[in-house]
Amino acid sequence: MQAFKNPVGLVNMAEKRDLVSIADLTAAENRLIIQRAREMKSDSSPRPLAGKSVALLFEKPSLRTRVSFDVAIHELGGHPIYLGPEEVGLGTRETAYDVAKVLSGYVDCIIARVYSHDQLQELAAYASVPVINALSDREHPCQIMADMVTIQEHKGGLEGLKLSFIGDGNNVARSLCLGLPALGASFTIATPRKYERYDLDEESLNLSRQRVKQEEFDSVDVVAVEDPVEAVHQADVVYTDTWISMGEESEAETRRRHFLGYTVNPALMAKANPGALFMHDMPVHYGEEVEEGMLDHPQSVAYDQAHNRLHAQKAILEFLLAGN
Numbered sequence: 299m300q301a302f303k304n305p306v307g308l309v310n311m312a313e314k315r316d317l318v319s320i321a322d323l324t325a326a327e328n329r330l331i332i333q334r335a336r337e338m339k340s341d342s343s344p345r346p347l348a349g350k351s352v353a354l355l356f357e358k359p360s361l362r363t364r365v366s367f368d369v370a371i372h373e374l375g376g377h378p379i380y381l382g383p384e385e386v387g388l389g390t391r392e393t394a395y396d397v398a399k400v401l402s403g404y405v406d407c408i409i410a411r412v413y414s415h416d417q418l419q420e421l422a423a424y425a426s427v428p429v430i431n432a433l434s435d436r437e438h439p440c441q442i443m444a445d446m447v448t449i450q451e452h453k454g455g456l457e458g459l460k461l462s463f464i465g466d467g468n469n470v471a472r473s474l475c476l477g478l479p480a481l482g483a484s485f486t487i488a489t490p491r492k493y494e495r496y497d498l499d500e501e502s503l504n505l506s507r508q509r510v511k512q513e514e515f516d517s518v519d520v521v522a523v524e525d526p527v528e529a530v531h532q533a534d535v536v537y538t539d540t541w542i543s544m545g546e547e548s549e550a551e552t553r554r555r556h557f558l559g560y561t562v563n564p565a566l567m568a569k570a571n572p573g574a575l576f577m578h579d580m581p582v583h584y585g586e587e588v589e590e591g592m593l594d595h596p597q598s599v600a601y602d603q604a605h606n607r608l609h610a611q612k613a614i615l616e617f618l619l620a621g622n
């Protein structure tokens with residue numbers, strides 16, 4: 299198979315590419331996908347998925363990811379096939395190895411939302427078609443691509459900004475940490491550090507710092523703190539996610555107790571830079587990680603984030619599939 303030049307101007311090798319982690323993309327690729335997402339937002343004519351089918355393999359519930367991918371695939375000329383939690387039984391009814399091998403013979407791409415990131419890595423390792431992470435316990439790269447588009451639209455760029463994440467050092471926080479600093483934005487996370495389990499792991503913090511170094515940014519920091527007020531000092535973006543992720547429902551009471559004091563509200567926003575954006579990947583647990591009404595706060599861009607999922611994912615699909 300010949301190398302091809304895809305519409306975002308990068309030469310993809312014949313080897314298939316996956317998007318399992320946001321760090322699977324170089325900073326240059328990441329920038330070009332953001333640019334392409336913005337172009338595709340105003341030009342709905344490209345149909346690089348014409349004649350292609352895409353499996354949407356979901357182990358967990360979904361509103362934004364499922365609908366935006368379904369619409370994106372349809373608008374790009376492709377055929378989406380949704381496989382819900384009852385249908386496949388990834389790792390129980392069928393091994394990830396077999397699912398990867400079988401689906402590769404039917405579809406051109408596998409989009410998977412899984413409980414365990416290991417299952418996703420296994421799918422990617424054995425599928426001969428691109429695998430896209432639609433949320434795992436470790437990462438949420440498609441969300442972060444949409445977030446980058448949203449920040450770019452509202453702030454004109456990412457370089458030189460500071461994003462502060464308040465809450466659980468989970469999948470969303472990890473993808474933000476791995477993605478944004480490589481594009482020139484500082485990242486601070488505030489977690490209740492006495493309970494170490496909510497910390498973002500050192501490995502991710504260090505990988506992010508390594509990517510900053512590679513991109514030769516001198517003044518980009520990647521920092522973990524305890525105090526939300528300290529975290530939002532000089533922040534241009536304040537971001538939060540649920541304290542109780544899908545699959546952690548049995549820990550709800552404990553988590554609510556441990557995260558007391560980490561609610562994002564107008565008072566905390568007032569401690570960030572004037573005009574700082576408020577962001578949330580949704581779904582929202584009002585009265586927990588945010589106060590009621592926070593998504594309609596004048597500085598909130600949470601609904602724009604949700605809408606940009608469509609455009610960011612179109613650009614991701616085009617990048618991974620066009621020419622294949």
Ligand code: NVA
Pocket residue numbers: 433468469470539540542543544579580581
């Ligand atoms: N951290 C959340 C993200 C939901 C999109 C979860 O894993 O449930």
